[in-house]
Each structure stands twice: as structure tokens, then as C-alpha cells.
Amino acid sequence: MLSLSNVNKSFGKLAVLKDVSLTFEAGKSYALIGPNGSGKTTLIKSVLGMVLPNTGVISVNGKDIKGDDQYRKWIGYMPQIGRYPDNLTIGQLIDMMKNIRAEVTDVDEELIDAFKLYKLYGKPMRTLSGGTRQKVSAALAFLFKAPILILDEPTAGLDPISSELLKEKILNEKRKGKLVIITSHILSDLDELATDLVYLFEGQVQYSNLVEVLKQETGESRLSKAIATMIKQKELLHSIAP
């Protein structure tokens, strides 16, 4: 459904993505993890066409995305830090997005209801707290029923109840056969949500496999422990044969 092959990207001298090749399939949810600055957001932005890779091919539904813009109608994107025009109110923002995507008549407003955003429709975006902003981002990502969902730190900054609502929603969408890609540092959340794991380190894919396989390999039952063990093993291997 979504694949990257040999994608390289550098900002000046700094290589952010090094020869990244990945395949993402529908009906699965992928946890994209890695330390800060490992290239997660750059990878996501490359898929969205905001960052243009130096070399390599990214394709969505088998079509190269280079020079294309229509493929983005398949993608619902929730940014890490939702930045919106300050002057708009929540209601105006949602109306504007619907208006711009007028071809989509069947919209999913489940999250708008769940987060009770309609109560805040008159509030300007600049007055919103980080959490409310996050809720708006989430609602917008799911609004157009896109088959691919890319969520950059979806639960960061959300209160526990909203966080649960969002996770519930993500699981429901995955069950419907959508492709979900999530980056997060909250591993306990990923334990519930992800079926597959992609570990990115210094711009390289260090690990890509099923979460279950990782747990078996490391002999741990919790994702956080399993990842910690995996990283330690990698470091050990690296120190023996660099």
C-alpha cells in the first residue's frame, strides 16, 4: 500500500535518512520508533511530500508520489505539533477543510463528537491549549476516512480519557482494514495499538518486524522491555563487530 525504497535525505551535510526501504501494508498498524532526531518526522514528511528525498522512490498504491499531489487524498495526517492559522476558530477550520475537500461528502465526525469539539467551535485556534489543539488535529486526520493514517505522536499531551478515546478510534480504524502508522515515545500505548514495529536509528532502519516476533526473540512480554533488550543486543553486536 505504501512503500519506500532506498530513500535518502540529507539537510546540508547532515544525513537524516540513509537508504531507508520499508513496506507498509493495509490492515496493519506500524509503530515507528527511534530516539529524538532519528528521522521519524522526516520520514513521515517525505511520505506526505513536504520533504523531498534526494534519492529513492516512495510509492502509494503502487504509484510513485513524485510530482503527484492527488495521492494525498488517501492519507489522513496528524502532525506532531498541530499548527493552524491563528485567526480561524475551530468551526471555521473544520468547515474550511471540508470545503477544500468538497469531493468527500461522507465524512467521519466521530472524534469531533467524542472530544465534544462542537462546544468549542467559536474558539479561535490561538487561544487553544496544546491538548485541545491535539484533539483538533486528530479529528481532522480521521475526518475524510482516508485509508492510510499517519499519526505523529497522537497521544502526547492528551488527557487520559481523550487518550483512551483516540486509541479506541485507532484500533477501530485498523480493524476496518486501514493502514495505520504511529510514532510515539509512549511505548505502553504502542503495545496496545501496534502489530508491527519499525525501529529507526540515526536515519537507518535497524529493525522491522512483527511485534510478536520481537517479543519472542527477546523473551519479553512487554513491548517496552522487548525494545530495550533489542537495543542492548544491537549495541552489543555493534561493539563486537563494528
Place this chain on the structure above:
Amino acid sequence: MTKIIRYVFYDLLRTRFVTAYTLFLWLITFALFQLDNDGGKVAVSLLNIVLMVVPMVSVVFTTIHFFNSYEFIELMLAQPLARRSIFLSEYLAVASSLCLAFLVGVGLPALVFSLGMVGMTLILTGVLLTCVFTSLAFLASVVTQDKARAIGIALLFWFFFSLIFDGLLLWVVYTFSDYPLEKVTLALIALNPVDLARIVLLLQMDISALMGYTGAFYQDFFGSSMGMIFSIAVLLLWAILPLAAALTRFLKKDL
């Protein structure tokens, strides 16, 4: 694309800057007409406003607006919209709102007090200069990620074309004054949109006699319809070329 233009336009109106700019132009034009009944003198005073204030406001406002609407651009980029149409919509919305402000602020009073041909030229050059400097400001905004630096570059454009270029031109004319320079200066003037606008306006005001032999030469060239078409075409080029360069840069930019 029309939808994006509409939203950017709403956003611009909401910031109230454009309204303030309109009022400012309107007040100045109106005050000048109150002070003096001689349309010619008013036109000369307006000339200075058109040549100094309009380019400066255009570059500063456009650059600030571009960086303030970065969020909007990011939001649009995640939608199935082409970068080209997002960028051109931004330009069209900004340029047309600034032009509208100028038309209402200066154009309306000028028409009411019937400035005639001079007034029409004034309005036309004002609109063209707005487009030119909006283009240049967009170029300044896309070559750097930093807002302060972008405003700096944009102001440098304004400073260069308003002041520095004239100095260079004077130096050239003075140094090579032994040679016939009419055609050369004509070509050099085309390199500066502000000078071009100034000369077109001055010649309309029929004071070219003050400019001596060169003035007569310019009158001969710019006074003809060919000269008018030439200067408008060059000003349009000055709007299109920087915009095209900015667009090319924007299409390859990482956001």
C-alpha cells in the same frame, strides 16, 4: 485554487492591516487634495508616495504575511493540492488585496477629483509596483527559512531599487558623460522598476522640459504609445520573473 484564494483573502482582511493601509492612503490623498487645488501639484506629491511607500509596504507586509501563513501552507500541503496552486493562490490573494487597498485609497479620490490622464497613469503604476514588490518579497521569503532574514532581504530589494540604484546610475552617467548615453540609460532604467515608474509618471505630468535634452529624448520615447507599452511590459516582466523564480524554489523546498 479559488477556494484557497478566498481563505487567504479572508485571513488578510481579518488582520486589519490592509484596512489600515487603505485608510492611510485615502487620508493622505484626501489631505493633499484639500491642501492644494492644483491637480498637477497633488499628483507630484502622490508620485512620491507611490514610489516610496507602496513598494515598502508591499515588501514588508508580504514577507510578514508569508511567514505568518506558514501554518496554513503546511496544512494545505497535507491535502491533495498542488504546491504550485497553493503558492500562486497565496500570491494572487496578497497582491490583489494590496492592489485593492491602493485602488480604494488612492484611485477613488484621484477619480473623484478627476486627475485625468496623470491620475490614470498614477493608478496603473501604483498597481504594477505593488505586484512587482509583492513578487520580490515572495522571492525573499522562499530563499530563507528565517523570518528576520527574509524581511531583511525584502527591505534590501526596496532600498536598492529606491536609492542605491539611482546612485549607481548617476555615477555611470557622470563617468561616461562624454559619450551619448541616451539609449544606454534607457536600457539601465528598465533594470529598475521604481525608476521606470517614476519616468513614466513624470513624462505624463508634462514637466519633461525640466530634464533638458535627455528629457526630450525620453519624451520622444516614453510619450509615444510604444514607450508606454514598453514600460508596462517591462514592469509586468518585473512582476512575473521574480515570482517564477520564487515558485521554482518553492516547488523544491523542504517544509
